[in-house]
Amino acid sequence: MNLVVLYCRAGFEKECAAEICETAEALGVEGYARAKPDSGYVAYHPHDPAAMAALADGLKWRRLVFARQLLFAAPLVSDLPVGDRVTPLLASARSFGTRFRDVWLETADTNEAKELSSFCKKFEKPFRIALDKAGLLAPDDAELPRLHLFFLGSAAAFAAISQPGNASDWPMGIPRLRMPRSAPSRSTQKLAEAFMEFVGGQNASERLRTGQTAVDLGASPGGWTWQLTSRGIHVTAVDNGSMDKALMAGGMVEHLKTDGFHYRPKRPVDWLVCDMVEKPARIAGLVADWVAGKHCKEAIFNLKLPMKKRYEELRHCRGIIEGKLAAAGIEARLRFKQLYHDREEVTGHLRVLKTR
Ligand SMILES: C[S@@+](CC[C@H](N)C(=O)[O-])C[C@H]1O[C@@H](n2cnc3c(N)ncnc32)[C@H](O)[C@@H]1O
Known part of the structure; x- marks a missing residue:
């Protein structure tokens, strides 16, 4: 070698x-x-x-x-x-x-x-x-x-x-994933791949299961929400844009037309997923605030990287998250991966391990 x-x-x-x-x-x-x-x-x-x-x-x-x-x-x-x-x-x-x-x-x-x-x-x-x-x-x-x-x-x-x-x-x-026929958007494959990458394996059925709750920030038209509801998870979908009618008819989704940066759930949820198109540092800060505020146990989020200094930007975002969690006394596992279905972006996964 x-x-x-x-x-x-x-x-x-x-x-x-x-x-x-x-x-x-x-x-x-x-x-x-x-x-x-x-x-x-x-x-x-x-x-x-x-x-x-x-x-x-x-x-x-x-x-x-x-x-x-x-x-x-x-x-x-x-x-x-x-x-x-x-x-x-x-x-x-x-x-x-x-x-x-x-x-x-x-x-x-x-x-x-x-x-x-x-x-x-x-x-x-x-x-x-x-x-x-x-x-x-x-x-x-x-x-x-x-x-x-x-x-x-x-x-x-x-x-x-x-x-x-x-x-x-x-x-x-390159993971070969089937595009589910009833999913409202192609980006559904991004979350499917993220679940495989970050949750996958043996405890997937324990960490992603019927009866759980999730918030999807930037949910329209519903590709990510579809991945959650298809696993029996109830979703609060936050987006000013409209949601797919068939997905809403399933009765598993509450749609809130409000700003994803200000919304917080009344009760903690199992999952936060976030696909809002925004500056990466702002998304990193938001996700860290959710976890530090104990609003969710796990989060999957997209960071749309800039054209230049992408590696530096990712390090900056990692620093923001680690800093906020350390200040809140939360031990968490943070991973990023540029998934096959990601383009100019990387996907992050944050999982709470221990709170002080
Ligand atoms: C890439 S799309 C999401 C696609 C979605 N994940 C899917 O699978 O169908 C990004 C969405 O973020 C929403 N968005 C952007 N800024 C937002 C904000 N501040 N609050 C809520 N939604 C926002 C946009 O309206 C847009 O629908």
Whole structure:
């Protein structure tokens, strides 16, 4: 292993690079990131390849905001011969000194890279057969890493691994969600993905269940509210805009045409969700005030990042939330992720752990 490869949203390479450099530095590792604008990925090289062990141990996929996928890679294999791409890539895969539970052939999520996807589909079979013949495939062992061949072109690819539990479980780091037919807006998928990312797993049914209550700030026309009511959760939808008629007819939603910055519920609710388009620092302050004032137990919110200094703005927002919660004596878990369904934004999740 020589470098870390991170997939990201095209256009966010600078932020992804700043984040990996800062995170590696906090682990005591010096290095540099290569981040070509709009390439959809970042390659981080530690100055000392021996530092890869510290990175493999210390980098946590869940804590990285801008990375869709976290891979530990061998050096780029370039000039792949047209007649035999298998041999050099197999040699690169062997250099990890392990077997693999699976192999995925991937590209960046960019328009140019899309042209490579049919090549990847064709190449997958012969490569998989060769990997199996070499005794490197062990599909029944879920503890083993997954092998990724990340193609930059049909003649150049990284062989890389992802570790179970410390990587996205979706090819190319892109969750494929169905668009529910009756949901009033496409942004319903953002909250569906956020629930999967931040609540998911075993205790999802405990933390998102029938009979709970929620407030949706900036709710119109109701895509996020739909995600809540479809789980049996009663929603107060706050927005001057109108709500979808069919959603309102379900009887689970109270619609208040008022300002989301001033509204507070009479009784605490289980969930606050907020998709208002506003300055990120203002949203961060609002969400922190809700949690500090014990108006909700968990919150999911969107921060629409500015065009410039996006990474700095996110740090500023994190600071606002952490500062307000510390002052209120509330211990909470705060995470951000740029979800696949996010565009110029990131999604935040705040969960109260302990109050003083
Ligand atoms: C991106 S849309 C929300 C889409 C919604 N989450 C959905 O899934 O259908 C943003 C909404 O925020 C509302 N909004 C903006 N500022 C607001 C405020 N101060 N109070 C309440 N709603 C606000 C807008 O009216 C708009 O409907």
